[in-house]
Amino acid sequence: MKSKLKIIILLFGCIIGFGCNSKNQDKKEVKQEIKNKMTAKDILGNPDYLAISYGGYREKSREDNQPTISELKEDLKxxxxxxxxxxxxxxxxxxxxxAANILEAIHQLKQEDSSFEMYVMLGAWIDCLNAWTELDPNHDIESEQNKEEIDRxxxxxNKYPDIVKIIAVGNEAMIRWATSYYVQPSVILKHVNYLQNLKKQGxxxxxxxxxxSDDFASWGGGDPTYRVKDLEDLIKAVDYVSMHTYAYHNSHYNPQFWKVPENEQHLSDLEKIDNAMLRALEFAKMQYKNVSDYVKSIDATKTIHIGETGWATVSSGHYGVNxxxxxxxxxxxxxxxxLRNWTNKAGISCFYFEAFxxxxxxxxxxxxxxxxxxxFTLKGEAKYPIxxxxxxxVFKDLKRGGNPITKTFNGNKEELMKTVLVPNTEYQR
Known part of the structure; x- marks a missing residue:
């Protein structure tokens, strides 16, 4: 009797176990289905879905040294x-x-680990005629290569619909200081309308x-000469506006906000630096508001997210000691x-520039x-922000190029602070 009872208990346990395993598997499949159905509307502006700009290039040449799938997976982890x-x-x-390799790397990581979740804002590069050649760029006519870029x-x-949630037509492609390649808003509008029509056609x-994804000025947040009919139509055509803001670059090109004001000259060096960074935050907020005010005047339903903003840690030029x-x-x-605190609280996605x-x-x-x-540095050292x-x-057992993730300056903040300078109030650009 005892042996029969053991067999019955064992069989019952197997049945219960199978049921539990089946339920667990069902839960995993449901969770995966939810992830697959996440849309841009669900993730943009959601503080649980932090965003970043990513380029995985490690060498001095892109053309000769493409990151491998393995290297991309290392970075993505x-x-x-x-x-x-x-x-x-x-x-x-x-x-x-x-980009294609990044998507494949994410696809493989999702296959290997069902908890891995990552989505992509896929950029399509847009140029004017004669861009990047010895000929004079013609900013009124677009490159013939643009259509092929959009098609790719x-x-x-379509190959990775569970990963690609956004397509961005052009990167800083309308801003006039991009003298090598910029185009008129009509070019961006044409391709945005084309993609929107593909959605309608299934x-x-x-x-x-x-x-x-473009500079704040390109979206009407600055120079009023950008505010043309084609830009108005573009604002109406996009699903949301992706704007760039760089207080860092403006510390050279528009330094009024950056210099230590007279009423702060008595403060300590650290207080001067901390206050300058608060002014940098306010500078970004101001540019965001200027874009938002203009965009909302055209289309009150349109949301605005930050497609790029960042801060460099080394400079031999405009932003360094001289x-x-x-x-x-x-x-x-x-x-x-x-930036993270502000944008997370405000429901703004911030594609911080950049990961590595x-x-x-x-x-x-x-x-x-x-x-x-x-x-991160090239060899995988985590800089001070992280x-x-x-x-x-959080980086335990993770590596980049065979290197475990350590801190810059060996984590010695005193050594780091020796490199930190007060904003140059006397600086004349």
């Missing part, structure tokens, strides 16, 4: 550990399969959001903290600021 759930890419050019973005969005996911002195990790840490340093951007000048906007995450152990 790091940003996922930070709490990032949306990343932004910049182009889908055929000679640079970076469409193909990737050739793109109806919940995919379409935007253009310039505005905006550059160091301490200031980057304050800016990152201020990239040395190809100013390959001939290793100390050029464009190479040093990352929250030292706390190292302390919290």
């Amino acid at each position: 790091l940003v996922h550990a930070m709490g990032i759930r949306i990343i932004r890419t910049y182009n889908v050019q055929p000679k640079l399969p970076h 973005a469409v193909a990737l969005a 050739k793109l996911d109806k919940d995919l959001w379409i935007t253009s 310039g505005s002195r905006a550059t160091d990790e301490y200031k980057q840490g304050l800016y990152y903290k201020h 340093d990239e040395q190809w951007k100013d390959a001939q000048n290793p100390s050029g600021s464009e190479n040093h906007f990352g929250l 030292w706390n995450l190292v302390d919290d152990g």
